[in-house]
Each structure stands twice: as C-alpha cells, then as structure tokens.
Amino acid sequence: MSAKLHPGRRPRPVTRLLQACLPGTLLWQTFLLVALLLILALGAWSQIFSYFQEPARSRDVAQMVVSVVNLTRTALINADAGRRTDLLIELAALEGIRIYPAEASDEVEPLADTRPNRLLINDVRRQLGNHTRFASRWKTLDGFWVSFRLDPDDQHNEYWVMLPGERIESPDTLDWLVWGLGALFAAMLGAYLIASWMGRPLRQVARAARLVGSGQTPPPLDESGPHEIAVVAHAFNQMTGDLARTDADRALILAGVSHDLRTPLARLRLGVEMSGAPDSEVTAMVSDIEEMDRIIGQFLDFGRGVPQEPAQAVDVVQLVREIAEPYRLRGIDLQLDTPESLTCSARALSLRRALANLIDNALRYAGEDMRLDIVVGPHDGFTCIEVADRGPGIPEDEVERMRHPFTRLEKARSNTKGAGLGLAIVERVMRSHGGRLDLLPREGGGLRAILCLPADGNPGARARMHGSQEDSPSHAH
Structure with a gap:
C-alpha cells in the first residue's frame, strides 16, 4: 500500500509498518481490517462471556463437590469399621472417586491460582468449612483433591477425596471452541463478500479510466447502487462525455489548422523562391519555412492524440x-x-x-x-x-x-x-x-x-x- 505524502515529508514508523504489512489492493486491505476487527470482537466476547459464566459454573461445580464429599462422609460414618476398605474400593471402581486417609507428611501441590479455582475454593469452603484443603496432586497422583473430616472438630480423622477431572473441567469447552471458529469463519466469509462487493464499482471505474487513458471511449458506468458510488459513476460518465466532445472539437480544429497554416506557408515558399534574391538568402529562408512546416506538423501530430x-x-x-x-x-x-x-x-x-x-x-x-x-x-x-x-x-x-x-x-x-x-x-x-x-x-x-x-x-x-x-x-x- 502506498501513501501519498507531502513532498519532503518522511512517513512515520507506524505508517511504514502498515505499508509493509498490508497488501496493495483495497479488497484485501478491507478484508484484513474487518477480519482483524471480528477476531478482536470475538476474543473480547469470549472474555466477557467467561467472566460472567465462571461464577455460575463455579457454584455448580462446588455444589457437586460438596455433595460428593457429604455422601462419602455419610457412607464412611455409617459403614462398619471392618468394611470401610471395601467401601473405598467400591467407590473407586464404580464412581471413580478415590479416598485416602490424610497424614501430616502428605506431599501435595496446591491448585493453580486462577479465578475459576478461587471461586470454586470459596464456594466449597463456605459449605464445608475453612479447614477444607485443596490440591492438584497428592503424592504422585494428579487430580482434583479435596480434604474432609468425619467430624469437623476431629483434626486426626481426616481424608482426601479425589474427583475425576472431567467432573471439574467444563465439558463443553471444545464445543464452544468449534462453534466460535465456525462463527468466525462465517463472519470472515461475509467480510470478504462485502469487501468484494464494495470494490467492484471501483474496479469498473479503474477499467474505464484505463480505456480513457488509451484514447478510447468506455461504455457508460452503471449509476445505480449506493449513493456515493452512484455519484462517482455519474461524474465519471459526465467526464467521459465531455472528453469525447472535446476530442471531436479538437479533430475539427486540427483539420482547419492543417489547411489554414500550411497553405500560406506554401505560397510564402513559392514567393521566396521566385523573389530573385541571392541563392544563399533563398536557401536560408526556404530552410526556415520548412522548419516552420515541420513544427506545425509536430503540433498537429501531438494534437491528434492516440x-x-x-x-x-x-x-x-x-x-x-x-x-x-x-x-x-x-x-x-x-x-x-x-x-x-x-x-x-x-x-x-x-x-x-x-x-x-x-x-x-x-x-x-x-x-x-x-x-x-x-x-x-x-x-x-x-x-x-x-x-x-x-x-x-x-x-x-x-x-x-x-x-x-x-x-x-x-x-x-x-x-x-x-x-x-x-x-x-x-x-x-x-x-x-x-x-x-x-x-x-x-x-x-x-x-x-x-x-x-x-x-x-x-x-x-x-x-x-x-x-x-x-x-x-x-x-x-
């Protein structure tokens, strides 16, 4: 893309960068700028949606976590001490829920410090108590780990429960990504069609201008469509008509000039040759007349145009x-x-x-x-x-x-x-x-x-x- 700058004024670095990055045609410049706007708008919309959707999602996940913990605690409290091991094995096999006794020497890694995790932790602790702990890894096992006590006042009878990751993570993330990319593709296709539709009248004007530049008379441009395009087409058609009339007048004038100027020159040359003047003077004057005739011929040739x-x-x-x-x-x-x-x-x-x-x-x-x-x-x-x-x-x-x-x-x-x-x-x-x-x-x-x-x-x-x-x-x- 080339910018028309004031003579002697160097383009700014931002302008030079845009000139180097953007393509040369109006169609692709418009398409890329609209596509960039759509991508930014989609990104902003995704962030806004996530910001307002995360609290609701965290409340739902927190309620599920609290329910699992409460059900697990109730099952452990009501089960016989000798059958607790079988109960833990059965929960892991059927529900994917693993339960291990908590010890002071447990090596754990905290959850990532993200807004969804902070919302989830606050919601769970509000219902289970501030003593509830969370981890992303317990010993060598990765997952979503939550601690609970059989008795809130008993610090020595504490367990870790691990929930499957798919229950915590948003299950429709991939669906949202696919739908978002589909919407972006459809929007960019629409942007290309709109940019192409906007550039079509300009391409017609460019083709007609090239015909005018080569000395031909182009067919009239269509003056329908948006007001701005119709005004340009009407002005171009009017200019083309004026140029055609000017060419016709020029041809008529040149035909008269060719006769009205060269005929007196021919008579002048004949008079000089018959004047009886010395040969050297006659030769000089005839040379000047011939040069005048050549100059008139050049003017006529140039005036005829293409x-x-x-x-x-x-x-x-x-x-x-x-x-x-x-x-x-x-x-x-x-x-x-x-x-x-x-x-x-x-x-x-x-x-x-x-x-x-x-x-x-x-x-x-x-x-x-x-x-x-x-x-x-x-x-x-x-x-x-x-x-x-x-x-x-x-x-x-x-x-x-x-x-x-x-x-x-x-x-x-x-x-x-x-x-x-x-x-x-x-x-x-x-x-x-x-x-x-x-x-x-x-x-x-x-x-x-x-x-x-x-x-x-x-x-x-x-x-x-x-x-x-x-x-x-x-x-x-």
Whole structure:
C-alpha cells in the first residue's frame, strides 16, 4: 500500500509498518481490517462471556463437590469399621472417586491460582468449612483433591477425596471452541463478500479510466447502487462525455489548422523562391519555412492524440527500408542492419511517423554529415527498431524529462530548432502499441533510441520496462 505524502515529508514508523504489512489492493486491505476487527470482537466476547459464566459454573461445580464429599462422609460414618476398605474400593471402581486417609507428611501441590479455582475454593469452603484443603496432586497422583473430616472438630480423622477431572473441567469447552471458529469463519466469509462487493464499482471505474487513458471511449458506468458510488459513476460518465466532445472539437480544429497554416506557408515558399534574391538568402529562408512546416506538423501530430488506426500485420523491415530510402536520396549516410523480414502487429502510419521523428531528431542533433545506424531485430519478446547517432546524447538523469512535450536539453543541444515534441510523439505512439521507447547512451558517444513493439501480436499488451543498456538489443557500430 502506498501513501501519498507531502513532498519532503518522511512517513512515520507506524505508517511504514502498515505499508509493509498490508497488501496493495483495497479488497484485501478491507478484508484484513474487518477480519482483524471480528477476531478482536470475538476474543473480547469470549472474555466477557467467561467472566460472567465462571461464577455460575463455579457454584455448580462446588455444589457437586460438596455433595460428593457429604455422601462419602455419610457412607464412611455409617459403614462398619471392618468394611470401610471395601467401601473405598467400591467407590473407586464404580464412581471413580478415590479416598485416602490424610497424614501430616502428605506431599501435595496446591491448585493453580486462577479465578475459576478461587471461586470454586470459596464456594466449597463456605459449605464445608475453612479447614477444607485443596490440591492438584497428592503424592504422585494428579487430580482434583479435596480434604474432609468425619467430624469437623476431629483434626486426626481426616481424608482426601479425589474427583475425576472431567467432573471439574467444563465439558463443553471444545464445543464452544468449534462453534466460535465456525462463527468466525462465517463472519470472515461475509467480510470478504462485502469487501468484494464494495470494490467492484471501483474496479469498473479503474477499467474505464484505463480505456480513457488509451484514447478510447468506455461504455457508460452503471449509476445505480449506493449513493456515493452512484455519484462517482455519474461524474465519471459526465467526464467521459465531455472528453469525447472535446476530442471531436479538437479533430475539427486540427483539420482547419492543417489547411489554414500550411497553405500560406506554401505560397510564402513559392514567393521566396521566385523573389530573385541571392541563392544563399533563398536557401536560408526556404530552410526556415520548412522548419516552420515541420513544427506545425509536430503540433498537429501531438494534437491528434492516440491514433485510431487499426492494428494489422506489418513487415517492419520493409517499412524501415521505405522510410530510409528518401534520406539516402538526400545523401544521408544511413546504415541498415536488418533481417530479411520481420512481421509484427502494429499501426503502420503512426509507426512510420515515430521512426521518422527519431531519424529527424538524430539528423538535427548529430548533423547530416554523421552516419546513422538503424538496427531491426527481435529481443526478449519484442520487435525492436534502433536508431543510433553520434550526437551529444541525453544525460541519464534527463531521460524521463525528455519524454514530456515541449522539453529540450538547452545545454547539450543548444543550437537546434524544433518545438520539443518529437520524443513526446514517439512516446505516445509506443504507448498506444503497448510498447516502449528506450533512450540509452551509445558506447563512444551518442544516443540509442529504440522502439520496442510487442512481438506477440497484441498492441494492448503491457510492455515490460528495462532501464539498462544490457536489456536492449545492441550491435557494434
């Protein structure tokens, strides 16, 4: 479980302990907390029940002990002196009651000092007298031992009587334990069902949010159920509708911008070329116009959002060769290292745009007189396209920032043009494919920009992120 903390504020030890112990999902957090509450409640209920049940139980056991002692005393008093031994043997055989004469040298162990035993001792002594003694062991025999006198005033005519342990102990302890565990299991099952029922609307919202994040319009959420959930579902549905209308308006605006901006640029370029100005000035002005056109193209590409083009089987090697050919015709030194053919599921148009952006970036920052290396091949479940240049590269601590729009490295790439959208567009294209963009340093200087497409044919698969150079395909250049 992760907590959102104020920047710079370290979590407290208790918070860190909870974060380490509790699972990450709301379902299991709720279930464990409810289960803990049930266990504590059951434990407290058991203690309360025992506290109020022990006096009644002690009175019943004490009455049974007193009855056995009184009956035994009466039997011994009324029996003939010669038949007392036979009577003692018969009581032990039939009732499990052992009776032995008490002596001053008897070795005994007292009963455990517990509340039930204290209540029992007080109740028995109140009826038999304060001279009554109790023991948990007499000599070598364990049991519940009680002393009694044939005559309360005769200290020399005293006996020990041992009662079977099952008569003293609560006979339904195991039953109570079984029923308590059964009730706890039923309560925890109910807690799990309740937590699962509470988390289901949140899981639906999470799935719908992921669809919105990928540029799709999810089906409306069910707005029935508890008031709080219904309010969230209604707000989410309203947000989804607003986003869909915004996307429609954006597409309409972009269609107009593409025409209204590029048409004047085309006329301006034509006018510059026919102006009769010196060739050096014409070349500089045409270069500026082309750069403006590229910037407008980047804005339009970024503004279009996630491409809606359906995925299909694409020969990546053929696509790379088609993109590289115009650059070679311009005199760019482009070296390809590719297999004969390599097919994966992709959106061809957006993939072309992403690869062209990487090549343009490499030429802009490394220079058109430097060689570019493009490597295509499978690696670790991905189809990878690597564009390697000999430019200034990107510092490791700046890589993540460079994935954001309108971001440039002013120190490392100071005299460059562009709007800072090239890598942001590539990043968005790769996310729409379920892949990733790796930006790694190149041995000997430069940048390795690698497009990694899932090779399993599922553009929506989650790409595994690798942050080290060894995790990406590399070739010696």
